[in-house]
Amino acid sequence: MTSISFAGDKEDVAAASDALSTAWSGTDVDVIARHYAPGYTRYSPDGGLLIPGGWQWEGLAAWFESGGKVLVAPARHRDIAMFGTTAIVTQYGTVTVTQPDGTAVTRTARNTGGWVKQGNPWKAAHGHASRLTPLQPN
Numbered sequence: 001m002t003s004i005s006f007a008g009d010k011e012d013v014a015a016a017s018d019a020l021s022t023a024w025s026g027t028d029v030d031v032i033a034r035h036y037a038p039g040y041t042r043y044s045p046d047g048g049l050l051i052p053g054g055w056q057w058e059g060l061a062a063w064f065e066s067g068g069k070v071l072v073a074p075a076r077h078r079d080i081a082m083f084g085t086t087a088i089v090t091q092y093g094t095v096t097v098t099q100p101d102g103t104a105v106t107r108t109a110r111n112t113g114g115w116v117k118q119g120n121p122w123k124a125a126h127g128h129a130s131r132l133t134p135l136q137p138n
Helices: 009-024 029-033 057-065
Strands: 036-043 069-072 076-083 086-098 104-117 122-131
Touching (some): 009 029, 009 076, 009 086
Antiparallel strands (some): 076 086, 104 122
16 A cells, blocks of 8 residues: 655644644643544543543633643654654643643653544544653753
8 A cells, every 4th residue: 555645744634733722821622622533532641531522622721711721832852753644743732731720740651642634624533642750841
């Protein structure tokens, strides 16, 4: 089987990944949600079983409205492997989550994302994060 990807697809995946990070650093759940493919699944860095459906959008919207914040730092050590209309993105990511009471936690994780091209935009189809040791790599 031959895998075909088009010129610029790798750059488009990187841009889509960056746009998703930027969206999470905002508070508009609709903007965040449009970066995900239907059926998105994920593994959280806390371990546990596969989380189908990805995110609970209504609960997330309420959390943002009550003052919750997310700050996603630019990805580090990103690699993108292309397989036609599928891409695997690996990178280190640092996220600071601030709860409505002001308590903030910053964590760094190894992230692997499966991206699919649906029409023109690339969408996240699966995400897997695991804690990174040491917590802040170079």
